[in-house]
Amino acid sequence: MVSSKRLQIKGFFSALEITAGDNLLDTLNANNVGIYQSCGANGSCTTCRVFILKGLENCSPRTEIEAERADERGFEDNERLACQTQVFGDIEIEIVNLEIE
Numbered sequence: 001m002v003s004s005k006r007l008q009i010k011g012f013f014s015a016l017e018i019t020a021g022d023n024l025l026d027t028l029n030a031n032n033v034g035i036y037q038s039c040g041a042n043g044s045c046t047t048c049r050v051f052i053l054k055g056l057e058n059c060s061p062r063t064e065i066e067a068e069r070a071d072e073r074g075f076e077d078n079e080r081l082a083c084q085t086q087v088f089g090d091i092e093i094e095i096v097n098l099e100i101e
């Protein structure tokens with residue numbers, strides 16, 4: 001059974017839904033949320049960074065490439081690459097590079 005979870009974005013009035021196991025960046029894109037992503041979602045540019053304000057335990061562990069970037073750049077534990085993160089439960093995020101039209 002497909003399970004729908006709550007994706008709240010800081011500064012946004014209403015929450016989005018995310019299917020458990022789905023990629024965070026894909027879900028933001030599917031909902032037309034303006035988030036910078038300049039490497040084609042391969043984990044190298046870090047422009048898709050988000051802070052997980054709530055529900056870090058509901059996110060997949062860092063991928064190998066994300067762990068490398070996090071080490072190089074001294075990311076906080078809750079500073080994640082949306083393109084490298086799968087979501088399995090309710091989360092709240094803050095988008096670092098929000099694209100506002």
Ligand code: FES
Pocket residue numbers: 036037038039040041042043044045046047048049081082083084
């Ligand atoms: S889009 Fe480049 S690291 Fe995520």
